[in-house]
Amino acid sequence: MNKTAASLGIPPHDGAKKGYATGLVLATLGAIAFSGKAIIVKLAYRYGVDAITLIMLRMLFALPLFAVMAWWAGRGKPKLTSRDWFGVVGLGFSGYYLASFLDFAGLAYISASFERLILYLNPTLVLLFGWLMYRRRATRQQVLGMVVSYAGVLLVFGHELWTGGSGKGGGAAAWGAFLVFLSAVSYAGYLVYSGEFVKRLGSLRLVGLATTVACVLCILQFVLTRPMGVAFGLAPEVIWLSVLNATLCTAVPVLMVMMAIERIGPAVAAQTGMIGPLSTILMGVVILGEPFTPWIAAGTVLVIAGIFVFTRKGRQAPAR
Numbered sequence: 004m005n006k007t008a009a010s011l012g013i014p015p016h017d018g019a020k021k022g023y024a025t026g027l028v029l030a031t032l033g034a035i036a037f038s039g040k041a042i043i044v045k046l047a048y049r050y051g052v053d054a055i056t057l058i059m060l061r062m063l064f065a066l067p068l069f070a071v072m073a074w075w076a077g078r079g080k081p082k083l084t085s086r087d088w089f090g091v092v093g094l095g096f097s098g099y100y101l102a103s104f105l106d107f108a109g110l111a112y113i114s115a116s117f118e119r120l121i122l123y124l125n126p127t128l129v130l131l132f133g134w135l136m137y138r139r140r141a142t143r144q145q146v147l148g149m150v151v152s153y154a155g156v157l158l159v160f161g162h163e164l165w166t167g168g169s170g171k172g173g174g175a176a177a178w179g180a181f182l183v184f185l186s187a188v189s190y191a192g193y194l195v196y197s198g199e200f201v202k203r204l205g206s207l208r209l210v211g212l213a214t215t216v217a218c219v220l221c222i223l224q225f226v227l228t229r230p231m232g233v234a235f236g237l238a239p240e241v242i243w244l245s246v247l248n249a250t251l252c253t254a255v256p257v258l259m260v261m262m263a264i265e266r267i268g269p270a271v272a273a274q275t276g277m278i279g280p281l282s283t284i285l286m287g288v289v290i291l292g293e294p295f296t297p298w299i300a301a302g303t304v305l306v307i308a309g310i311f312v313f314t315r316k317g318r319q320a321p322a323r
Contacts, residue, residue, distance in 0.1 A: 023267055026263045026265070026267035027275060029259045029262050029266070030259070030260060030271070030272045030275035031278055032259055033255075033260040033276075034256075034275060034278050034282070035279070035282045036251055036255055037252065037256045037276075037279060038119055038282045038283040039251065039286060040252040040253070041118050042283070042287065042290055044110045045287075045291055046240075046290070046291070047248075050238045050240055050241050052237060052241050054108040055228055056225060057107055057245065058104055058221050059234075060241070060242065060245035061103075061221075061249050061253065062103075062218035062221035063218070063222055063249075064246050064250070065249035065253050065254055066218040068253075069211050069214040069215045069218060070211070071211075072258075073211030073212045073215055076205060076208035077208050077211075077212075080204075080205070087200070087203065087204065091204075091209070091216060092216050093196070094196060094213045094216075095217045095220070096216065096217070097189050097192050097193045098189070098192075098197070098213060098217075099193075099216075099217030100216070100220040100221060102189040102190040102193065104221070104224075105183065105185045106118070106186040108179075109179040109183035109186065110179070110183070112176055112178055112179025113163055113179035113180055113183065114163065114293050115283055115286070115291060116159075116287045116293060116299055116303070117159050117163055117183075118179075118283075119279060119283035120302060120303060120306045121183045121184055122190075123279065123306055123310060124152060124153070124306075125190060125194070126310060127145075127153070127313060129194050130145060130313075131191075133195065144313070144315065147309075147313075148313025149309065149313060150309070151305055151308055151309030151312065152305065152310055152313065154309070155301070155303065155304070155307075155308075156302065158298060158301055158302040159299055159302035160176075160180055161298075162296065193213075206261060206264075207261055210261070260272060263275070277307050277310065284303060
């Protein structure tokens with residue numbers, strides 16, 4: 004229902020109601036599926052696999068899905084120019100290859116719950132990029148939201164330092180948090196620079212192409228830094244976890260969120276995505292046996308409240 008109809012008090016027809024409800028369900032399931040990535044990575048680490056091998060497996064299994072996505076979205080569209088390809092490669096490197104690698108590496112040192120809270124700072128980092136590059140001034144509401152969110156992350160960060168993160172000491176927890184924060188910075192750069200290419204190529208085509216580039220880079224990184232025999236000596240559980248990560252926690256939620264945005268818009272989709280940190284914490288407690296302390300609870304409330312205040316006008320893309 005458009006704004007004019009709403010202002011006149013005309014109720015939405017059944018089709019619009021069903022479409023909106025479907026969009027909310029898709030956005031919710033997409034956010035939960037995305038947050039399952041950290042859980043699967045932590046489970047795979049229990050079998051002694053390293054970040055480079057693990058991310059290679061994830062991207063290897065996801066590559067056919069994203070390649071098909073790029074082909075499907077590009078049917079009947081103009082061919083990419085050299086400038087388009089340059090942008091796609093750059094965005095794929097920053098938004099999906101580098102961000103994913105830093106995220107996987109950081110998860111070896113911190114809890115899944117803390118990782119999700121750090122990544123949820125993406126909207127504030129996008130604002131900071133906009134201020135540095137385009138001198139866009141932040142509103143008081145945005146500044147307040149940033150302060151509250153970062154206070155929540157710092158609260159959990161202090162708890163991780165005190166308890167030693169994933170049992171590897173406070174220094175390791177600080178290093179892990181730093182890597183995940185760099186991942187968030189890298190993805191924020193992707194969000195800032197992708198606007199022009201979304202208009203030119205379309206969001207689904209851009210995501211398909213950029214993620215395909217990232218898949219190739221992750222596979223190439225493994226080939227150049229690891230003996231090929233490593234891939235044949237992995238536990239079967241690592242393979243199945245990687246298949247699950249590539250499908251249920253990577254390709255499927257991308258499509259869900261895109262379909263949700265078509266039905267309910269980016270603002271509502273972003274707000275619905277706030278269920279992500281909560282679902283990560285719940286899965287971390289139930290599946291990984293991570294502790295749920297008052298510090299984590301308080302930090303989570305602060306981060307979610309801060310992001311809610313920050314994005315209340317709904318300008319940012321949903322978190323990955």
